[in-house]
Every structure is written in structure tokens, then in C-alpha cells.
Amino acid sequence: MTTASALTIAAGRAEHLRNVIRGFDAQTVPPVEMIVAVMQDAPYDDLPRTRFPVHQIMVPPRDGQLPLAAARNAAAAAASGDVLVFVDVDCIPGPGLIADYVAAARPGQGLMMGEVLYLPDGALRDGIDAGRFDGMGVRHSDRQAPPPEGLRACEDYRCFWSLNFALHRADWDRSGGFDEGYLGYGGEDTDFGRGLSERGMPIWWMRGGRVYHQYHPHCMPPIHQIPSVIRNADYFASKWGHRTMEHWLHAFRLMGLIENGAQGLRILRQPDDADFALCRQEPHMPYANTRRVLDRLQGIAGPERHDPARIREVERQQADMLARRAG
Structure with a gap:
């Protein structure tokens, strides 16, 4: 058995x-x-x-x-x-x-x-x-x-x-x-x-x-966890040759929380009340969703969310976070 x-x-x-x-x-x-x-x-x-x-x-x-x-x-x-x-x-x-x-x-x-x-x-x-x-x-x-x-x-x-x-x-x-x-x-x-x-x-x-x-309030992307996300993304790169969690990193960058430069990822500022208001799961939401936040940050709405060209552009922008930016 x-x-x-x-x-x-x-x-x-x-x-x-x-x-x-x-x-x-x-x-x-x-x-x-x-x-x-x-x-x-x-x-x-x-x-x-x-x-x-x-x-x-x-x-x-x-x-x-x-x-x-x-x-x-x-x-x-x-x-x-x-x-x-x-x-x-x-x-x-x-x-x-x-x-x-x-x-x-x-x-x-x-x-x-x-x-x-x-x-x-x-x-x-x-x-x-x-x-x-x-x-x-x-x-x-x-x-x-x-x-x-x-x-x-x-x-x-x-x-x-x-x-x-x-x-x-x-x-x-x-x-x-x-x-x-x-x-x-x-x-x-x-x-x-x-x-x-x-x-x-x-x-x-x-x-x-x-x-x-089980419902519990949460933030996506996890702006309350930026230092560990950055550390673990770089640890992943040390093993596999590229970072991971690029959608979260891209969102952090769009919010002005981090930058990706020749020296790697760097925290620019701590999240403020407006950042948490954007990312926080509200009682009417069964789950928090990074895609919702990215769409708002990038002004994507309605049918545009499913446009193949737009999807490819978003993926390209996110992929920029997989490695250090040259020079």
C-alpha cells in the first residue's frame, strides 16, 4: 500500500x-x-x-x-x-x-x-x-x-x-x-x-x-521583500547565468524602486504609501496579481492586454532585467 x-x-x-x-x-x-x-x-x-x-x-x-x-x-x-x-x-x-x-x-x-x-x-x-x-x-x-x-x-x-x-x-x-x-x-x-x-x-x-x-492581504509584486528578491535573483544568476523573477524586477524598476546598471541591481528608495496602495491586495480581490500592477504602470488596458505585439514588447522589457546592463 x-x-x-x-x-x-x-x-x-x-x-x-x-x-x-x-x-x-x-x-x-x-x-x-x-x-x-x-x-x-x-x-x-x-x-x-x-x-x-x-x-x-x-x-x-x-x-x-x-x-x-x-x-x-x-x-x-x-x-x-x-x-x-x-x-x-x-x-x-x-x-x-x-x-x-x-x-x-x-x-x-x-x-x-x-x-x-x-x-x-x-x-x-x-x-x-x-x-x-x-x-x-x-x-x-x-x-x-x-x-x-x-x-x-x-x-x-x-x-x-x-x-x-x-x-x-x-x-x-x-x-x-x-x-x-x-x-x-x-x-x-x-x-x-x-x-x-x-x-x-x-x-x-x-x-x-x-x-x-485562504485569503490574507498580500502585495504583488512583493515590494515588501525587495532586498531578498534582489539577492536571490543574483544567486540564481550565479548558478544559471541569468537572473530570475524578471517580472517583479521590471515592476520595481517601473516604480522607481530599483535600477539595473553596469554594477548590477541597486535599490533607489524604499516603497512608500502610494506604492503599497498600488500593489496591495484589497478585500474584493481573491489574490494579488503582478500582471495587474504592470498593466497599470504601463498604461495597458482592454484588448491591448492580449495584443501579440504588445505582449512581445513587455517580455522584451522584462528580459532586460535578466542580466546587468552593459557599460
Whole structure:
């Protein structure tokens, strides 16, 4: 019988974590355990009772930054299941998540990314109800829809997102795990996807494996994380020859927050209230969206958003952030 371990990483967000645990306890096929990699000074208390053990392992911050990559690696190392199911702490698993992933995962299958529906503000006032969430949750406009059934190959490693994914333990071992040189926000997911691509390991979009993203105010692009985004973009370049997160960097540049010169990326000023007002997720928005901000900064509206020539020009401008500007 194939077993699965549920894995998450967490710092703060105690009620989010409790909801994740409740979601795993409501599975049609429960995990054999849940591993919580805790990125804060003390473990969580008052966690819900479950049909399976919940283990907390401590992965303290490094240099004042959350060690997201190291925490995922530590959670995987502590797990005993055949299939490793990673869900972010702000995502409630649907009742069939474990069953869906266990049915699809096998050695050599590669990595599978399940469905994500974003919940509006107030969705949890009446508790956790997957049927109700299915009716009110929305898909992210910049993410591909799942296939009609089964799996569909993801042809671009940059689409990998650690929000909700699973793979067999044998494939995790082959992947080498997340690069722990990334600290704080940004870059480690793209690096992991690039590593899978280099190893010839497939990434799949999956029908099922659904989670519900719990509403919480957020900024996109992440103007509250500019120093770590810059650091991690340059770290990515030290490995692969070019930066990543160029859409965020491009937005920062358009806002006058950074510049890209011969000496590399440089912060020009700190974000102000107007910047946060532009990037902040408001209560009527189920998710924050960098594309919305870029469109506003560049004066793109209506049908122009889908004009191929305009899309190519935006991509060209973003690509300028992949390397230092000459001279």
C-alpha cells in the first residue's frame, strides 16, 4: 500500500496552520503523518487533534531571513511516506488531495502540481466546507487551468510553484531538494524547477489534488521583500547565468524602486504609501496579481492586454532585467 506524508512549512499564521491540519484530517485517504517545519523560535501549541501524528521540527531563521528552501528539505527528510505532499500553510487541502496524489505518483513519474482555488475574504466564517469553497473559489488568471483529466505536461519549469505539489520519494531523492542558498522570499521555486528540467524530470499539471488558498492581504509584486528578491535573483544568476523573477524586477524598476546598471541591481528608495496602495491586495480581490500592477504602470488596458505585439514588447522589457546592463 502506497503511503503519503503531508508536509508544510510555517512561521506565524497559527490559524492558517490549524485549518491546514483540519483539512488533512478530513481526507478520504489520510496521510500517515504530517510534518510541520517551524521557522520561528517556538513550536505551535493548541493544534487540532488528528487521526495521524503531527510532528513539528524546528528550522530557525538564518541571518534574519526565513529559510524556506531549508525548511522544505527538512520536512522531506523527516517524512516516512512513499509520496511527499507539500502544501503551503495558507492552503487548505480538499478532501481528495492525498488520494489523488497517491493514485498518480510512482517512481519516475516526476512532480505533479494540483489545483488551486483562491477564496475570497470571509470564506471561512462558516467553517471549512469543500463544496462551498468549490462554488466560491477562483483560479489565478496567470496560471494554467488543469487538464480535463489526469496529467498534462508542463513545458516551462518556471511555472513550478511550491504552493501545492507532490512527488514520489524516489523522485525527491533524485531531485537533490531545494537549494538552501536561497534565503527569504523568491527564487527557490524557479531554481528547483530548473534543476528538475536539467535532470530530465517531468513536471505535470494535474486534475485534482485541489487546495483552497485562504485569503490574507498580500502585495504583488512583493515590494515588501525587495532586498531578498534582489539577492536571490543574483544567486540564481550565479548558478544559471541569468537572473530570475524578471517580472517583479521590471515592476520595481517601473516604480522607481530599483535600477539595473553596469554594477548590477541597486535599490533607489524604499516603497512608500502610494506604492503599497498600488500593489496591495484589497478585500474584493481573491489574490494579488503582478500582471495587474504592470498593466497599470504601463498604461495597458482592454484588448491591448492580449495584443501579440504588445505582449512581445513587455517580455522584451522584462528580459532586460535578466542580466546587468552593459557599460
